[in-house]
Amino acid sequence: MPELPEVETVRRELESRLAGKRIEKIWWNRDSLVFRDFPEKNRLLPLLPKKTIRKVSRKGKYLLLEMSGNHVLIIHLGMTGTLLVRSKDQKRDRHTHLEIFFRGFKLTLRDPRMFGRVGLIREAGTCRLAGLTCLGPEPLSKDFNYAWLKEKFSGRKTTIKSVLMDQAIAAGVGNIYSDEALFRARISPRRSAGRIRPAEIKKLVTAIKQVLKKAIKNMGTTFSDYRTSFGRRGDYRPLVYGREGERCKRCGGKIVRITIGNRSSFFCPACQK
DNA sequence: AGAAGAACCTGGTAGC
DNA sequence: TGCTACCAGGTTCTTC
Known part of the structure; x- marks a missing residue:
């Protein structure tokens, strides 16, 4: 499940491999690959050939391939x-949905469960994609801090787990790293977000940043399908x-799901309160 | 408006 | 063995 550390790992590899490279041709096999709320739909994808990739960036779990001519x-x-x-x-197999050809190599998008989406826009600032425009701050930036979480948690009755996974609050945090951060901060995922105490929010901010940094250093987590662009495991x-029934590495208690x-x-119910 | 749940999708697996 | 049922989860949609 690609979350921030996995997508960031892919971004770094692609940046090193794609920057300055020119697209020769593309192939794709299904219109449903394109984001549903893209008005232009796949009409724009045929514009890709002959464009040069200037830069590969990331926002939350979204990868942005910035092209010559201001297309993204x-x-x-x-x-x-x-x-x-x-x-x-x-050879492309039946799970390959998009291929972008460069001189000497190609970039293949494989996605067995087909939740992945792509789309080409004309300019970075003009994107109407809801999920991308509503993103909260990057968890590793200074904007992601105690004051931000305190404001966002305030009055929320939903569980802290659900709130942490809200992309408008913590861009790029998903199921794995929300659990890992809550464990590090010793907070139960069942707690109501509005009732997390200030000292706990501070611990949580630190925990989120620490776990994401450590995961990036390790090139992400490979639970099942995830591989980096160079085919490595996280x-x-x-x-x-994923450790249901196993021992907690901190207190020896039993981890539950x-x-x-x-x-x-x-x-761990024994040390996450 | 906030919250909760379903739908999308298919490979893998548990259970019969 | 072979079949069915269900689960995984990021995002969006629907319902309450």
Whole structure:
């Protein structure tokens, strides 16, 4: 599940491989690949050939391939999407939905569950994509701090787990790293966001930044499908996520799995209060 | 308006 | 063995 650290890892690899490269041709197999609320739909994708990639950036879980001529290719990997740098003669399988050809190699978008979406826009500032325009601050920036979370938590009855996964509050934080951050801050995912105490909010801010930095350093978490663009697995080892029934590495308690907002959440009831 | 839940989608797996 | 049922989850949509 590509969250901020996974997407950032892909961004770094693509930046090193794609910057300054010219697109020769593209191939894609289904219109549903394009973001649903893109008015231009796939009419813009054929504009890609002959464009040069200037820069690869990221906002939350969105990858932005900035092109010559002010076009931007937006890519969201969804749940199982991978962007792979491959040799041109490598065969595409049935999960390949988009290929971008460069001189000497190609970029392949594989996505078995097809939650991933792409779209080309004319200028970075003109995007109407709701999920992208409503993003909150980057968790690793200075704008993501105690004051911001305090304001956003205030009066919210929803669980802290759900609020942390709200992209308008913490851009790029998903199921894995919200659990990991809550574990580090010793806060139960079941708590109501509005009732988290100031000292706990401070701990949470630090925990979120720490866990994301550590995960980026480890090139993300490979739980099932995720691979980096160079085909590597992520080396981050979660402390609670996916460890139901195992021992808590901090207190030895038993890690449990509960469902919050239709999502699995893992935590240690003994040391997360 | 905020909150909760369903829908989208398919590979993998549990259970019979 | 082979079938069905269900689960995984980021985002968007619908309902309350």
